[in-house]
Amino acid sequence: MELSFLVQNMDIGSLQKASIKVFRSEKWQIKIPGREWSMKDPNEDTEWNEVLRHFGILPPKEKLKDETAEMVLPSQKEAEVKPYERMNLEELKEAEDDFDEADRKAIEMYRQQRLQEWKCLQRMQKYGELREISGEQYVKEVTNAPEDVCVIIHLYRTSIPMCLLVNGHLSLLARKFPEVKFLKAIVNSCIQNYNDRYLPTILVYKTGKIKGRFIGIAECGGIYLKVEELEWKLAEVGAIETDLKENPQKSITNIMTLAVQNISAHEDTNTKSSDVMKPHIT
Numbered sequence: 001m002e003l004s005f006l007v008q009n010m011d012i013g014s015l016q017k018a019s020i021k022v023f024r025s026e027k028w029q030i031k032i033p034g035r036e037w038s039m040k041d042p043n044e045d046t047e048w049n050e051v052l053r054h055f056g057i058l059p060p061k062e063k064l065k066d067e068t069a070e071m072v073l074p075s076q077k078e079a080e081v082k083p084y085e086r087m088n089l090e091e092l093k094e095a096e097d098d099f100d101e102a103d104r105k106a107i108e109m110y111r112q113q114r115l116q117e118w119k120c121l122q123r124m125q126k127y128g129e130l131r132e133i134s135g136e137q138y139v140k141e142v143t144n145a146p147e148d149v150c151v152i153i154h155l156y157r158t159s160i161p162m163c164l165l166v167n168g169h170l171s172l173l174a175r176k177f178p179e180v181k182f183l184k185a186i187v188n189s190c191i192q193n194y195n196d197r198y199l200p201t202i203l204v205y206k207t208g209k210i211k212g213r214f215i216g217i218a219e220c221g222g223i224y225l226k227v228e229e230l231e232w233k234l235a236e237v238g239a240i241e242t243d244l245k246e247n248p249q250k251s252i253t254n255i256m257t258l259a260v261q262n263i264s265a266h267e268d269t270n271t272k273s274s275d276v277m278k279p280h281i282t
Helices: 002-008 012-016 047-054 067-080 089-094 101-126 135-143 161-176 216-220 227-236 248-277
Strands: 019-022 028-032 035-039 130-132 150-156 181-186 201-206 209-215
Touching: 130 161, 135 150, 135 181, 135 201, 150 161, 161 181, 161 216, 161 227, 209 216, 209 227, 227 248
Parallel strands: 130 181, 150 181
Antiparallel strands: 019 028, 028 035, 150 201, 201 209
């Protein structure tokens, strides 16, 4: 009641001279000449707070955030998602007549996108491993493979260590590149009397035609072949899309070249030293 009495018995000039101080505890202190008054919440809906706001002693009441609007916003965004974007291919076909012409065009584009995603998924599920085939399956699995599928087949013999090494590397690459069909076949089941010196033999097919071949130990990369080197070789003939930035065999070549240069330089030094040590014959 003290505040009520003060406000009602003060003229406007004195009331407007009142000052306000805010403490860290959020307690407000109103200083009126000759008196003080404290309150806890200046935003409280009381008659006296309204009087003080009217005379500019209290600041305008803070507006509360419209939480309802914030809750509605995600719902609006969700409503903006087209109904057909939640449908699978079968549901799109059934609901096709329920959409207008503009939606039908968008649906057709969306259907094609989903179809490509589905084909990619099916292909990844179908491949992803090095699979064994026989000579009888060669035409079906290799020559008549789908046009958009690249086929890599390794003709091998279990008695040749290099062939086993290549099979191990191809198994790793098959998991890394599941969109490519990786196959292996014992050479005798495909080609009779094939000479061992041509093994391992790696053939790359696309649209029924050979796009690349590696015949023999040397062309396949040598007995110390690494999986990254084989990956680079297959990428060079367009069989796979590698993420390697440069030929991993390049560094090995540079090391060998440097070693040869060092040996040559060492031999030259020894030759010069020998010449110095030779007795001078007059």
